[in-house]
Amino acid sequence: MLETRKANGEVITGNVKLIHAAGMHARPAVKLTKLAKKFQAQISVRASATAEWINAKSVSKIMTLRAARDSIMEFKASGEDAEAAVAALVDLIAADFPDTDP
């Protein structure tokens, strides 16, 4: 469910399943962008492998993902703190919006 790996030099990627029951709605989107903005790195996100990458620091873009529950959220980041950024965002989704189904 949660993995981060360092790929081709400076670009860090990670993905995590969106287990938040309500999907990527306003409240989680605000939290996600607030966290992303704490990092210098350029961070992109998409909610399916074929979709366009969007800026993870833009709450309006995150809302346009219309990411439903069980979507795989993919991150890629470049920059000095890219690794920490991806790890933190993956953690946020995995831990802060937990799916509570048994």
Add this chain to the structure above:
Amino acid sequence: MNMPPDIAGQAYKGRTASIGFAHGPFVRVEAAATDGRAVGTPPDEEHALRAALASAGRQVAALAEAAGGEAAQILEFQVALLEDEEFLEPTFAAIRDGTSADAAWTSALAEQIADYNSAVDEYLQARSSDLADLRDRVLRTLRGGDSETLKIPGGAVICADDLPPSRFLEIDWSDGGGLALLRGSPASHVAMLARARGIPMVVQLGAVSTGAASAILDGEGATLELDPSSERVGLFERRRELHRKNRASARAILRRPAASWKGEKIRLLINIQQVQDINHSDAQYADGIGLMRTEFLLAEKAELPDEDTQYAAYDTVLRWAGNRTVTIRTFDAGGDKPVSGFTEDGEANPFLGVRGLRLCLRHSEIFSVQLRALARAAVRGNLKVMFPMVTTPDELEAGRALFVEAVGRLQSQGIDAVLPPLGIMVEVPAAALTIDRFKAAFFSIGSNDLAQYVTACDRSNGALAALIDPLHPAVLDLIGRVVEFGTRSGVAVSLCGDMAGDPRCVPALLSQGLRELSINPSALAHIKRTIDELGREGRRE
């Protein structure tokens, strides 16, 4: 709908959202003013918009800070949008191409709003009103005067199509006034705020003439009259005075011993939505708390509340109540109360969906935290716990099993805990019809949902207001069955819906055998007096 012309020149009837009376200048608030502003060069325009955005951001942040809780969360999304460069970029691009700041902003927002409106998801659709609120705030700021609301005179009757919570919060209500909405709903956020502030509010007035100097708003009769004659004002003042006197004499009754009817004591308890409600001046006169809702815990923060936060809330209320009983209802999310991260999304029919106990049983981790907090609180006072939206005895037993398990775990950890008496809300007709199958310590009839399900009327649908009558014989019959079974088997039965606080319904409830009613603290005085008067009439017969 218009009232017959013989009643007054311009009179309109709507639905009551908050009771009270207002007479003052009539102010029509438009979604956005259209008066032009001087347009500068592109750099000027960009600068003007930047300043307006920054000012709007400060306004929204200040409102969020002052409002706190749920209102703050609603506004946080707007703050995030104002800080979102990608969101703002199309507007600035248009300005650089020579469009004025207000036109660029309006057109960029129109596109976004249309996008949200086209969403299949109802939740996303509802976000379009947040964007409209933000659009209008920035436009008002941009067009001079930090806020249009500064021009609203004190004590005015404010008329709008609908009003977002942020606008309500920034209006100065200190001189009174009232709110008349052409659309809107008594269940809206604004209606909740109006009731909390004691501001009269009438919704669903339909089309209202825009030009009038003064208005009277009667939140009790749900009427709005424009430019009333002195005769109409006189009548209105008499109604207002009668209402005031009724309230004053009812309050005097509060201090007297418990209400009684035909020689039987009628217990009057209160419903509370959040801990602060125990501070209501009349709450001290209640015989206990018949319904403490716990959904406020889900709305306060982005995260679901932890055990200690919940325990602190329950403990505060139990300490306040002393020896009196406190009935806490477990989370009743879902239906018209969505909670991000908890409730189901995209249900076609949320009122018939995974809500109340159904939802809690599917999310046993969340539910167990609440049950642990309740089991700990149970040792601190006279606590009873009830489950909402129960359909079958199996659900009650599944909830009980989780509760027993939570108590066992706490005790094995050496933490003081006990299983409180467990009851159910009776709001599903299936439960009411088979009430003898439930092994509950008490029953609490939720008449709002019961009436909604029995009459097959969505209670948030204004068009069905007349049909969703809690006094429908079918609803009364089900209430009677539950009371009858309770009396026969020695299980306490109370009723905690809106009908308990409605003087029109009280005689029927007492006739059905109910001896325990749970109502809003503000209705306590009125209902106590209603019962008193019914008792006196009974003696005269």
